[in-house]
Amino acid sequence: xxxTIDILIVDDNKEFCQLLAEFFDENDDFNVVGMLYDGEQAxxxxxxxxxxxxxxxxxxxxxxxxIGVLEELKSxxxxxxxxxxxxxxxxxxxxxxxxxELGVHYYIMKPFDLxxxxxxxxxxxxxxxxxxxxxxxxxAELEVENGNYKPxxxxxxxxxxxxxxIKGYRYVRQAVELVIKDMDLLGAVTKELYPQVAEKFDxxxxxxxxxxxxxxxxxxxxxxxxxxxxxxxxxxxENVKPTxxxxxxxxxxxxxxxxxxx
Numbered sequence: 001x002x003x004t005i006d007i008l009i010v011d012d013n014k015e016f017c018q019l020l021a022e023f024f025d026e027n028d029d030f031n032v033v034g035m036l037y038d039g040e041q042a043x044x045x046x047x048x049x050x051x052x053x054x055x056x057x058x059x060x061x062x063x064x065x066x067i068g069v070l071e072e073l074k075s076x077x078x079x080x081x082x083x084x085x086x087x088x089x090x091x092x093x094x095x096x097x098x099x100x101e102l103g104v105h106y107y108i109m110k111p112f113d114l115x116x117x118x119x120x121x122x123x124x125x126x127x128x129x130x131x132x133x134x135x136x137x138x139x140a141e142l143e144v145e146n147g148n149y150k151p152x153x154x155x156x157x158x159x160x161x162x163x164x165x166i167k168g169y170r171y172v173r174q175a176v177e178l179v180i181k182d183m184d185l186l187g188a189v190t191k192e193l194y195p196q197v198a199e200k201f202d203x204x205x206x207x208x209x210x211x212x213x214x215x216x217x218x219x220x221x222x223x224x225x226x227x228x229x230x231x232x233x234x235x236x237x238e239n240v241k242p243t244x245x246x247x248x249x250x251x252x253x254x255x256x257x258x259x260x261x262x
Contacts (some may be wrong), residue, residue: 004031007123011035011058011071011087015252020056023114038215039064043072051081059088059095067095070102079103082123085117101164107151142166149255153185156251160231163221166224168215171197171208172248179252189245212244 007030009017017035024030033052036042040063046055059062059066063219066086073079079102089110106120162169164202174197179185185193194205201208219228220241228236231250235242242250 006052008052012061039069168211
């Protein structure tokens with residue numbers, strides 16, 4: 001590594017913090033700038049000091065939990081100034097979804113392998129190129145082993161620029177996950193895919209279809225141009241907006257190819 005990686009550790013378990021700090025101190029690539037033991041301390045530090053390269057943040061803490069810290073950081077526009085690794089002893093899809101949407105770059109369950117953590121942090125800090133893409137894939141593989149594709153799907157649709165507050169955001173994500181698990185659904189989008197998504201969200205197939213189409217319209221008009229060129233290069237070259245099924249299929253295909261989903 002050309003640059004020492006500054007790390008701030010925030011966890012209410014002081015012994016665990018010390019263990020992490022000692023481990024990082026043995027590696028010349030890392031520099032622990034501080035250890036804090038609750039969310040309020042973390043916010044005060046981050047508002048008044050130079051931001052670390054990496055924030056290691058426990059999600060369950062007294063006074064202010066990790067999600068509360070993330071929400072405050074995002075509201076103060078500090079979330080993008082560092083890489084964030086979330087730690088938790090409780091695995092839950094909704095929690096994972098929330099922290100990823102709040103800007104967490106890597107989510108890891110306790111207990112974990114310390115060598116693996118340092119490897120992931122180094123990957124995070126590498127150039128925003130193929131190395132970052134590889135990190136996303138490797139991070140997602142940990143979840144794919146348990147049949148959970150949502151983290152990588154979420155990364156892609158956020159990269160494209162689908163706003164999280166519109167209904168199409170949730171519908172696209174659910175549709176892509178269903179297609180990954182059953183590609184035959186692409187041949188029955190109206191009769192099977194939309195109804196399954198609608199059932200999940202207590203909606204109707206026609207509303208699902210319209211919301212997904214709206215999400216695509218939003219992305220096409222004001223989404224991330226680099227991401228669009230990355231995933232929909234042919235459509236960009238031909239100046240043709242993808243249909244709902246093409247949009248869903250392209251994201252699903254990207255994940256299946258990269259992760260070699262069988």
